[in-house]
Amino acid sequence: MAKTIQAALLGAGTVGGGVYRLLERRKGEMPDKIGAELVISKVLVRDATKPRAGIPAEKLTERFEDILNDPDISIVIELMGGIDPAKQYIEAALAAGKHVVTANKDLLAEHGFALARTAAERGLDLRFEASVAGGIPILTPLMTCLEGNDITEVMGIVNGTTNFILTGMANEGMDFADALKMAQELGYAEADPTADVEGLDAARKVAILASLAFHSKVTFSDVPVEGITKIRAKDISYAKEMGYVIKLIGIARNTDGEIEVGVSPMMLPKAHPLASVNGSFNAVFVHGDALDDAMFQGRGAGELPTASAVLGDLIAVCRDMLANCSGRIRMNPYKGLPLQARGNAAHRFFLRLKVEDRPGILASVAGVLGNNGVGISQVIQKQRTEEVAEIVVITDRVATRHMEDALAIFRSMSVIRSISSVLRVYSGQ
Amino acid sequence: MAKTIQAALLGAGTVGGGVYRLLERRKGEMPDKIGAELVISKVLVRDATKPRAGIPAEKLTERFEDILNDPDISIVIELMGGIDPAKQYIEAALAAGKHVVTANKDLLAEHGFALARTAAERGLDLRFEASVAGGIPILTPLMTCLEGNDITEVMGIVNGTTNFILTGMANEGMDFADALKMAQELGYAEADPTADVEGLDAARKVAILASLAFHSKVTFSDVPVEGITKIRAKDISYAKEMGYVIKLIGIARNTDGEIEVGVSPMMLPKAHPLASVNGSFNAVFVHGDALDDAMFQGRGAGELPTASAVLGDLIAVCRDMLANCSGRIRMNPYKGLPLQARGNAAHRFFLRLKVEDRPGILASVAGVLGNNGVGISQVIQKQRTEEVAEIVVITDRVATRHMEDALAIFRSMSVIRSISSVLRVYSGQ
Numbered sequence: 119m120a121k122t123i124q125a126a127l128l129g130a131g132t133v134g135g136g137v138y139r140l141l142e143r144r145k146g147e148m149p150d151k152i153g154a155e156l157v158i159s160k161v162l163v164r165d166a167t168k169p170r171a172g173i174p175a176e177k178l179t180e181r182f183e184d185i186l187n188d189p190d191i192s193i194v195i196e197l198m199g200g201i202d203p204a205k206q207y208i209e210a211a212l213a214a215g216k217h218v219v220t221a222n223k224d225l226l227a228e229h230g231f232a233l234a235r236t237a238a239e240r241g242l243d244l245r246f247e248a249s250v251a252g253g254i255p256i257l258t259p260l261m262t263c264l265e266g267n268d269i270t271e272v273m274g275i276v277n278g279t280t281n282f283i284l285t286g287m288a289n290e291g292m293d294f295a296d297a298l299k300m301a302q303e304l305g306y307a308e309a310d311p312t313a314d315v316e317g318l319d320a321a322r323k324v325a326i327l328a329s330l331a332f333h334s335k336v337t338f339s340d341v342p343v344e345g346i347t348k349i350r351a352k353d354i355s356y357a358k359e360m361g362y363v364i365k366l367i368g369i370a371r372n373t374d375g376e377i378e379v380g381v382s383p384m385m386l387p388k389a390h391p392l393a394s395v396n397g398s399f400n401a402v403f404v405h406g407d408a409l410d411d412a413m414f415q416g417r418g419a420g421e422l423p424t425a426s427a428v429l430g431d432l433i434a435v436c437r438d439m440l441a442n443c444s445g446r447i448r449m450n451p452y453k454g455l456p457l458q459a460r461g462n463a464a465h466r467f468f469l470r471l472k473v474e475d476r477p478g479i480l481a482s483v484a485g486v487l488g489n490n491g492v493g494i495s496q497v498i499q500k501q502r503t504e505e506v507a508e509i510v511v512i513t514d515r516v517a518t519r520h521m522e523d524a525l526a527i528f529r530s531m532s533v534i535r536s537i538s539s540v541l542r543v544y545s546g547q
Numbered sequence: 548m549a550k551t552i553q554a555a556l557l558g559a560g561t562v563g564g565g566v567y568r569l570l571e572r573r574k575g576e577m578p579d580k581i582g583a584e585l586v587i588s589k590v591l592v593r594d595a596t597k598p599r600a601g602i603p604a605e606k607l608t609e610r611f612e613d614i615l616n617d618p619d620i621s622i623v624i625e626l627m628g629g630i631d632p633a634k635q636y637i638e639a640a641l642a643a644g645k646h647v648v649t650a651n652k653d654l655l656a657e658h659g660f661a662l663a664r665t666a667a668e669r670g671l672d673l674r675f676e677a678s679v680a681g682g683i684p685i686l687t688p689l690m691t692c693l694e695g696n697d698i699t700e701v702m703g704i705v706n707g708t709t710n711f712i713l714t715g716m717a718n719e720g721m722d723f724a725d726a727l728k729m730a731q732e733l734g735y736a737e738a739d740p741t742a743d744v745e746g747l748d749a750a751r752k753v754a755i756l757a758s759l760a761f762h763s764k765v766t767f768s769d770v771p772v773e774g775i776t777k778i779r780a781k782d783i784s785y786a787k788e789m790g791y792v793i794k795l796i797g798i799a800r801n802t803d804g805e806i807e808v809g810v811s812p813m814m815l816p817k818a819h820p821l822a823s824v825n826g827s828f829n830a831v832f833v834h835g836d837a838l839d840d841a842m843f844q845g846r847g848a849g850e851l852p853t854a855s856a857v858l859g860d861l862i863a864v865c866r867d868m869l870a871n872c873s874g875r876i877r878m879n880p881y882k883g884l885p886l887q888a889r890g891n892a893a894h895r896f897f898l899r900l901k902v903e904d905r906p907g908i909l910a911s912v913a914g915v916l917g918n919n920g921v922g923i924s925q926v927i928q929k930q931r932t933e934e935v936a937e938i939v940v941i942t943d944r945v946a947t948r949h950m951e952d953a954l955a956i957f958r959s960m961s962v963i964r965s966i967s968s969v970l971r972v973y974s975g976q
Contacts, residue, residue: 140695255692259684408855426696429694433691
């Protein structure tokens, strides 16, 4: 009879339940896939008296110690999310000699390197493919297949909620509030959508992607974040008119040895592969010096897509255990690249200004941009009412600080009634 | 000082030269990436007197035995292509205890499982990510990240030459011969384009993808192949009119436990992710029971993209060597699924018929289809000259054998002047 490897789940919510059910489907194939049986023998939950579909009641426990102190359990699968107590549980599991699989982006984006070092020092696997872009294989390919590259750019649509909302706005002409409401009614957005719509969820994923792509420490707090709450239907229609699509983009670039990271709405040319990734789909675009361009797309969240990534990790952990090669360092910040000063990040910008409708205003706007070294690529001027006109500008590529200088002057000009929108426009490196 | 791992290249053509140069770029990082130095110390070429850009002359040899008998060389990188003598060289390398990295789709599509078994039995790595879709990580993700899935469909644009030609035909309205000529002039097609335009190259990749996705033996000769030489500008314009794009698609499906494989031109709905993969780009679309839909796109050929995949494999081999866990079986046909009888493969079809232009012909055509159980989804009838009309039909989903029965009757009908085109139309499973 084949050996049996036992794992424990921390959390039996949507993803935890999905992992349990997916392994049930596959369990007959495990001896062929890994050379052993694989069972989940304990499941940590808050309330063990509450029935969990498909999970036998006797596997449920409310005490982490039941798992930690069970010498037959070799792998802990952490799916609770958040920093506390997930961090303590993972550290305790590693200290007890147990391998860890986690989908916890919050934790990885803050403490990934420290946890990876602890695991490696103890000869244990720590895997976290599910922490970025759900079911899409991206972290493992970055650490293996693409390791021969000097990666210069990783950018992605890594939050399905915001992509669903922006797709709704683009297709139906809805404003943000209505699209959010629709997403909430359909279950694509949570009752408190802050982490998604303000870009925080995406920023955690960007920190993880940048850390792996550039072999340098990047944490959540390093990532400047701008969400999609200020996007108006009008921005989207101007974008369309000018040949662009607005997406919430997480970006990580290595420019001349400095790392730029950020999350913000961005206008992408319609022909960019990310521009046609719609609805709740995620995608990650990678540029490497040998690879050239590549893109990975799929389901970034959901019970079974996330379970797919977790079970893939679990299988890898088992294979390493049985081959006695666990704990190989998989997150090595050997390049130690510094972060770029935020004002130096170069982008093109889309500006939408409400201005007094009288002669010379466009010249003033153009003059301010020119004086600050901001070139103009496209301009649209439209009259809206008797007295107020709208000027829309797409600039040439310019360091963010020059754009900010120009914006500061615009704010002080009485003929400029308001700066309605400032959006980045994708322009390559 | 770090240990040094020595590898040898078989072949210094486009890809071989690319691998050498890429490793030169990365060599300073190898101790960080793998924990050792990695050098290519010998390169097998036909003519060692001919200089190779970037490769020192003293590393060139015309004798495979110089590599085989060098005990310091642990890894053989086979980039010659073709079955002979690549197969003998790889077998000899494995017999001599050397790990193998190869990009050889011809060889893998015929002898992959046997070579993988030999390598595993000897505790050696055999890796071949570059054999399918060039730089795009697809085989490793299938064998690792996606291993928890029951994969039901893998389909892809896995030949850049034909995608470049079809994109040219679609964008410029060119006919096949002109688009091929352009592709040859621009270096996207070879002087003898047969293997590409007849679908043979794609069929080899489909055999490898199907073998890995379904854990079952599928070889090149199992794959029915149809190329793109019969596609006319008119087919492409009808496709556009009906909301489709024509691509050369390699398909591998598990339907009710039977494997369908094939390469043929296929009409894809414009919204399918593969429909917008243009030019020389490749992409592979995967459906798994947990993953749902995912797609991987990028450069399927070329010096550096292919070198990216080879160096990724090489790094993996080194890591396994240093962790003493080489030779884990990575190609296991444990499911042993049978091939589906070719006539049972269900598709929708696009038919273009030239018929006599007189009353009742459309009714006859519809009658023949109906009598053979072929439902009609869309019809366009156009008059071309005084006496000849063109009927274009898209059918419902039907087993290929029923379509073939109907076509046999059409061929016998004097009112049907010719069957101009028969193309598959994508319809999911």
